[in-house]
Amino acid sequence: MSTTANHPAWVAFEHHRNIAAGLPAAVITAVQQRLAAEPNAMPVVLDAATSERIELDWRAPLEQLLTLLPAPAPQTAESENADEAPRGPGRPKLGVTAREVTLLPRHWEWLARQPGGASVALRKLVQSAMREGSTADARRRATDAAYRFMSIVGGDLPHYEEISRALFAGELARLRTLVGGWPADVSAHLLALTARIDAAPAGN
Structure with missing residues (x-):
């Protein structure tokens, strides 16, 4: 349920019908089109991964709504097995902290x-x-x-x-x-x- 550029995916339901899914801009556009066609519609917009409800004034301009969204989290790449990588002779091991362990x-x-x-x-x-x-x-x-x-x-x-x-x-x-x-x-x-x-x- 992830999308490109590390942006969250959203999903919009109206009652029991899925009316939109994808990047926030696409879902906002679909919701706004639905509200323009049926002002009394009550779509529910959720984060597609966490199901957290997205609460915005859907009748506000798209550009304004997009400015209210948090910036996408930067991608990080960490290797869980970095400590196991072989080292050359005499090469110091970085990031290792010596502490006392009682056993x-x-x-x-x-x-x-x-x-x-x-x-x-x-x-x-x-x-x-x-x-x-x-x-x-x-x-x-x-x-x-x-x-x-x-x-x-x-x-x-x-x-x-x-x-x-x-x-x-x-x-x-x-x-x-x-x-x-x-x-x-x-x-x-x-x-x-x-x-x-x-x-x-x-x-x-």
Whole structure:
């Protein structure tokens, strides 16, 4: 659900119908065209990834609305395995901070038997724990986004409570079955959001 230039994607629903999706400018234009055709329409605009509601005066000029949007976050490239890169002889390792670690003797003995010694083993253990935490966070964010979308757009649809329970229980196959009777646009977007839960790598 990302877009080029690191801009967020938006999605607009009117009742249970998806009327626009894509970059903010395209969604704003579609919403404004809808309001021009039907002044009493009540479109709901969401961040397509987080399902956070976007609240703007949609009748304001497009250029003015675009100035209210936050600037896209700069892209960064960090290598999780940078600490593991081989070094040439005598080359200093940058970014390493020496600190005291207190362990039991058996822990030190186990670390000393690991390839690369205690320091490398400790770094690998920390990186593994960080990855597992990131995985849990990614699944939680995806679950929250799916539930937020459901509550905003599908709260009046059949089996809402049962589908909510299936979502938080991680019973995604059951959820997919239950949303089969929902309007196509709502079920399609919800399933796209829940696919991100499946996509999160399982922790070790």
